[in-house]
Amino acid sequence: DAGITQSPRYKITETGRQVTLMCHQTWSHSYMFWYRQDLGHGLRLIYYSAAADITDKGEVPDGYVVSRSKTENFPLTLESATRSQTSVYFCASSESGQNQPQHFGDGTRLSIL
Amino acid sequence: GDSVTQMEGPVTLSEEAFLTINCTYTATGYPSLFWYVQYPGEGLQLLLKATKADDKGSNKGFEATYRKETTSFHLEKGSVQVSDSAVYFCAAGGSARQLTFGSGTQLTVLP
Numbered sequence: 001d002a003g004i005t006q007s008p009r010y011k012i013t014e015t016g017r018q019v020t021l022m023c024h025q026t027w028s029h030s031y032m033f034w035y036r037q038d039l040g041h042g043l044r045l046i047y048y049s050a051a052a053d054i055t056d057k058g059e060v061p062d063g064y065v066v067s068r069s070k071t072e073n074f075p076l077t078l079e080s081a082t083r084s085q086t087s088v089y090f091c092a093s094s095e096s097g098q099n100q101p102q103h104f105g106d107g108t109r110l111s112i113l
Numbered sequence: 114g115d116s117v118t119q120m121e122g123p124v125t126l127s128e129e130a131f132l133t134i135n136c137t138y139t140a141t142g143y144p145s146l147f148w149y150v151q152y153p154g155e156g157l158q159l160l161l162k163a164t165k166a167d168d169k170g171s172n173k174g175f176e177a178t179y180r181k182e183t184t185s186f187h188l189e190k191g192s193v194q195v196s197d198s199a200v201y202f203c204a205a206g207g208s209a210r211q212l213t214f215g216s217g218t219q220l221t222v223l224p
Contacts, residue, residue, distance in 0.1 A: 033211070042202065042216035043157075058211070090156055099145040099164055099206050104156035 003027075006091050006105035013081055014113050021076045021108045023091030031094045032074040033102060034058075034066065036087040043090065049074055081112045115140040119203045119215035126193055126222050134188040134218050136177075136203035145206040146170075146179055146186040150199045151217070157202060160188075193222045 004025040013019050025032065034046040045058030047066040055066050063085060065077045078085055088109050092102040120135040138144065145164045149157040161170030166181035175190045186203060203215040 040216070043214045045211060048211060092157075101147055101159045101162055102157075102212055104149075104158070106154075106156045 004091060004093055004103055004105045006089075006108050008108060009106065010109050012111045012113065015081060015083060017081050019078045019081055019110070021078075021089055021091075021110070023074045023076070023105060025072055025074075025091075025093045025103075027093060027095075027103070028071060029093035029095050029103075030071070031096065031100075031102075032068065033092040033094075034064070034074070034076045035090045035092065036060065036085075037090060037107070038087050046076065046089075078110075083112050086110060086112045115144070115205055115213040117203050117205050117213050117215040119201075119218055121216070121218065122200075123219040123221060126220070128195055128222055128224050129192045130222075132188070132190040132193045132197075132220070134201055134203075134220070136186045136188065136215060138184050138186065138203075138205040138213075140205050140213070143181070146177070147204040147206070147212065148175070148177055148186070148188050149202040149204060149214075151202065152199045160201070193220075195222045195224050198222045 007022045033048045035043040044060045049055045049068040052071050088107050090107045091105045094100040094102045116139045147162045148160040150160045151157045161172040163170040163179040169178045177186050177188045198221050200217045200219050202217045204212045
């Protein structure tokens with residue numbers, strides 16, 4: 001089925017470990033986004049991508065790395081996880097950005113011990 | 114930069130009550146405006162949108178009108194149901210091809 005899927009849905013890891021969250025969309029949307037959702041902060045943009053091989057920082061990029069070698073995939077990597085990165089992470093995509101709605105995945109709940 | 118302010122929750126209503134969730138924005142130019150809904154354990158789903166002044170977005174009995182003069186996009190529903198219990202997010206599409214989200218409003222509807 002067409003859509004946007006995130007994996008894993010749940011992840012527990014330890015401080016200092018590297019962890020990668022996966023995002024895959026089947027619409028061939030140009031834009032993809034990574035957000036984190038925390039109580040009291042709503043959604044905050046981590047990184048976004050306008051096309052394959054084009055990425056840019058959002059509001060809270062520190063500690064995260066992204067890549068976009070293929071249009072349909074946009075993985076997010078925490079190179080050395082910290083407890084402050086415990087959060088729910090959402091991936092989204094849109095056709096062109098500004099005036100288009102974004103379509104969200106179901107999220108990855110990440111706990112860092 | 115762009116910002117979206119929405120009414121703080123939580124909001125608790127009885128079934129069939131009238132709902133208003135306030136949302137105001139600050140943005141360069143004329144952004145598109147959106148309301149999203151998030152049910153427990155799920156991602157955000159687009160509820161409705163409006164792309165220019167005086168446009169009214171509507172879906173599933175919810176409505177919101179783009180008011181440029183007051184920079185507002187308040188969400189309304191005439192008669193809420195228990196199934197409307199969720200978190201609602203207002204968002205504005207700004208100049209940087211990103212969406213700026215409000216902090217979300219938790220709605221609980223009691224039978």
